[in-house]
Amino acid sequence: MSGPVIEARDLVKTFGALTAVDRVSFAIEAGEIFGMLGPNGSGKTTTIRMLCGLMSPTSGSATVAGADVVREPDLVKTRIGYMSQAFGLYRDLTVEENLRFYAGVYEIGADAGERVEWALSAMRIAETRGRLAGTLSGGNKQRLALGCATMHRPPVVFLDEPTAGVDPAARRTFWQIIRELSAQGTTMIVTTHYMDEAERFDRLAMLSRGKLIAIGTPTEVRRSFGENVTLEDIFVKLQETVT
Amino acid sequence: MNTATAALPAGFLARHFPERLRAIFWKEFIQMRRDKTTLRMMLGVPVMQLILFGYAINTDVRHLPTTVFDQSRTQQSRALVDRLAATGNFRIGAPAVSYADAIARIDQGRARAAIVIPPDYAQSLKRGRPTAVQVLVDATDPTASQSAIGAAQLVGQRTNVEILRARAGLTSNVPPVDVRMRPLYNPALKQALFMVPGIIGALLSNMLIITTAIAVVREREAGTLEQLIVTPLNRWQIMTGKIAPYLLVGYVQMTTVLIAGSLMFHVPIRGSLLLIYAVSLLFITASLSLGLLFSTLARTQAQAIQASFFVLLPNIMLSGFMFPREAMPAFAKALGLFIPLTYYLQTLRGIILKGVGIEAVWPQTLALGAFAAVLFMLSVQRFHKQLE
Numbered sequence: 170m171s172g173p174v175i176e177a178r179d180l181v182k183t184f185g186a187l188t189a190v191d192r193v194s195f196a197i198e199a200g201e202i203f204g205m206l207g208p209n210g211s212g213k214t215t216t217i218r219m220l221c222g223l224m225s226p227t228s229g230s231a232t233v234a235g236a237d238v239v240r241e242p243d244l245v246k247t248r249i250g251y252m253s254q255a256f257g258l259y260r261d262l263t264v265e266e267n268l269r270f271y272a273g274v275y276e277i278g279a280d281a282g283e284r285v286e287w288a289l290s291a292m293r294i295a296e297t298r299g300r301l302a303g304t305l306s307g308g309n310k311q312r313l314a315l316g317c318a319t320m321h322r323p324p325v326v327f328l329d330e331p332t333a334g335v336d337p338a339a340r341r342t343f344w345q346i347i348r349e350l351s352a353q354g355t356t357m358i359v360t361t362h363y364m365d366e367a368e369r370f371d372r373l374a375m376l377s378r379g380k381l382i383a384i385g386t387p388t389e390v391r392r393s394f395g396e397n398v399t400l401e402d403i404f405v406k407l408q409e410t411v412t
Numbered sequence: 413m414n415t416a417t418a419a420l421p422a423g424f425l426a427r428h429f430p431e432r433l434r435a436i437f438w439k440e441f442i443q444m445r446r447d448k449t450t451l452r453m454m455l456g457v458p459v460m461q462l463i464l465f466g467y468a469i470n471t472d473v474r475h476l477p478t479t480v481f482d483q484s485r486t487q488q489s490r491a492l493v494d495r496l497a498a499t500g501n502f503r504i505g506a507p508a509v510s511y512a513d514a515i516a517r518i519d520q521g522r523a524r525a526a527i528v529i530p531p532d533y534a535q536s537l538k539r540g541r542p543t544a545v546q547v548l549v550d551a552t553d554p555t556a557s558q559s560a561i562g563a564a565q566l567v568g569q570r571t572n573v574e575i576l577r578a579r580a581g582l583t584s585n586v587p588p589v590d591v592r593m594r595p596l597y598n599p600a601l602k603q604a605l606f607m608v609p610g611i612i613g614a615l616l617s618n619m620l621i622i623t624t625a626i627a628v629v630r631e632r633e634a635g636t637l638e639q640l641i642v643t644p645l646n647r648w649q650i651m652t653g654k655i656a657p658y659l660l661v662g663y664v665q666m667t668t669v670l671i672a673g674s675l676m677f678h679v680p681i682r683g684s685l686l687l688i689y690a691v692s693l694l695f696i697t698a699s700l701s702l703g704l705l706f707s708t709l710a711r712t713q714a715q716a717i718q719a720s721f722f723v724l725l726p727n728i729m730l731s732g733f734m735f736p737r738e739a740m741p742a743f744a745k746a747l748g749l750f751i752p753l754t755y756y757l758q759t760l761r762g763i764i765l766k767g768v769g770i771e772a773v774w775p776q777t778l779a780l781g782a783f784a785a786v787l788f789m790l791s792v793q794r795f796h797k798q799l800e
Contacts, residue, residue, distance in 0.1 A: 221642050246644045257639030261446045262439065273435020274643045317639075 179229035191379040204370035212379040250318030260303025275321035288316035308339025436653030484533035604677035609760040624703030662696035682767030701787035708794035
């Protein structure tokens, strides 16, 4: 892989008078676990939506896995996986049926059966395969959603607040899986507001009021705010400036 | 890039179109099958409505409860009452003791008609003097009263003709001009024959519009739409997937009513079944698309259901389902032209009752096809693929 897998150049998104994302630029390398941190309203969800081709930027440009988000949003969608904050799968379908459905949606073709088996075991949900998705625990739902989003081996996966409302043991398993995917070369972009998770990112970007205020490894970001500061301190301070 | 999806030519994606559609059809079918309550309703309601409309809403009004105030009390007056009763329109009940009593009985709803015969009825007839018989009919319900009025007039005319002929000394009982009516297609003038095709149409459109009206909104509310929207599925595929399973439901409902209609009401199917199913495909698609359109306009399931109720009433009132379009004022009649059911009913009645072929119903078929295409395109257009 030569060059960054995601590149955002001066992304701007305005809603009426509100500038939700204000000239944000960054580059993400293949296989990175990249964190996006910021209080509510900082612009991280809007940034992700633009990168997924769901929203076109007011100005600026971005490429994701070689596809231009403005000119080729449909191509972008074939090359990314996306897992929304709210459980977005069919509660009245079984685990296996949800996986099969997304295998069809992503046109896996002849390998579909094999990919479904892969997802069941890689996501540690093989024993739930016949259960309706609506009856799963929070952690299992999360992993099923990740399985559906990675069904087609996308080079880039977006995870929006993936561990919100999930118990610590399930969170640990989830991070384990994310590291495994990353080791296989998948780029993971994760938003979170659990500060203890921030240390797990290879690199992270801090957003505040639509602006990118810091980017780098967790240590670099911490240092940019001064000595002996924790990420949590920075986050709390950011949140205060908002309210 | 190591993925198979990298840099695929558009033609390759196009050839893969069916796999996505297959996935979406399969998923919608499973969901439909698991929703047992809705499924039972979709199959049970048609039969219930057929029974309800077929038997209960019977506009062949016969046997009106009738009171008689017979002041003549003669053989002649009794013969007249018998003649009226023999038409089947009047069921003679308790007699009235006075004119006021007769009116009171109608006022109170104990009788719907009253026959008032004057004291000198028999005498006047004998002496060749004109006499008047009054038939009072409760006309609050015009349909119910009309056939009774018609029958009474006919009895009056026949009686007059016989009396005049007797006075003229004619012995032959053959009237000079005999106007013979021959009702075509429905010789027994059975209301059910007219109703059953109507029920198929009204039922299909009402059920299908409501079912699909909630289809997209439900996914939006459940959060599953957000997940679908980030996939390469395009809006045509999502919308086609939404209506496909219900095409089958529509066909099952239609077949149920056709079979039940022929068993319970002996509705004959004179035309081609194949043509019925072909035209129905267009009508079902139009109804489903209209429901989808409501679904894309509504934010909640409740709104979607309210929107679909908006068309249910015009469907029944303006389409010719219950009231003949010929009798409507120009404005209502014109409004009816914007309802797919109007065309479908004409087509169905034509094929089922008259046994006509496509040569007689092609304009209506064309209109249904146009409705289906335009409504489906509109709903796809309205379906915002992008999240606001």
